Amino acid sequence: MSLVNPYSSQTLPQTQSSSTSSVASNTTQTATTGNAFLDSVQHAEVAETPEPNSQELTQADFFALLSQQLSMQDPFKPVENDQMISQMASFSTVDGISKLNEEILNLNNLTSSSQALQASGLVGQKVLIPSDTGHISSESPEVKGVISTPTPIDSITVNIEDESGQVIRTFEVDGSAGGNIDVTWDGLDKNGEPVAEGNYAIKANGKIDGTSEDLAVSTYAHVSSVSLGDVTTGAILNLRGIGGIQLSDVLAVAES
Template structure:
């Protein structure tokens, strides 16, 4: 941009200084709309009369500022939205403490009194499946066979007793499912219902972890189901 150097009173830079010094800014490092239009007015006032600013140049400057200001506002709004989402996710996760969630696992958590619950994903053409429960040493405690189970999720409940009906102590136990599917033997995928002991919050939703009793930390995406009640 060309300026006229012999302007009476003060230089172009001095005029700009007077404008910026007299304008109150919310952020000393940011150019506000009022700053922009004040500078644009000064530019027009001190332009070379023989070479005035072209309309398309002025429009380009205004468009550029508007886009930059819009992008900045969008970034701020998105950050606020993301922070709100993280806060809501954290609140929802904290409400799960003390409740049971279902995750892929072959572990049954027995508290010494109440039944332990698990689930089995039964494929089509399954003619039989043997459910076996083992203690921490690997000793077989109890087994049962189910014939012609329906395809889909099969719920199981263990009362904590062995074949003799003796109640076991509280702890971690293992379930194993051996099935006959379409005439072939295979092990089936199992999941278990486990209490949420606590929640570990991170800087984002992806960092949030549910700490499950006996199974350690799990991501929110690992949760297959939240038990009612």
């Protein structure tokens, strides 16, 4: 007698199909293949890389080490009290210095911001800078400066040089008062014509004890804006046509 499968020509019951779908769905969600080796490889690929641990010792680390030291010490030769106190004091000192450095850094940043805020009041003003170079433009058709003399000089020779170093104008100023002598160049060349916009240098020369010597010259520049800078530089004044200069290098402030 031949055996006949009673389900060979029949459709599986609906409940079995649902169960099969449920198993397939679960397999998709867990992303397993049923093979132990393949599953282990798959899980190894999606494993997250642990973030590196900080190399800096904290107070909790110190007390953990201290507790470990106490637990591992020789009961017949325990750590002396003064040695333990010295270790704790050393850690407290290092921790205090670290916090102090942070506070100083915050204070420096606050000082820089405050300095920049105060320097913003100089925008639109003219400042005296330790440079003999001035800027000529339609907004500033003349250059003013200060000639410093160690002793009174009867006559000071002033030469105006362009950016190539060529002398375009020469005139005399009275230096008999000595000290700081104000000087103004009207922006005209030796022919009385206005010069082109650009930077020009004021060179001063005078006789001291019968010897001709170059004299220090400072010029006024227009402040167009202020930059914050950093902790080392502080606020930076941006001068029209000249560039940036530290606020600490400003010699004087004048009305625009």
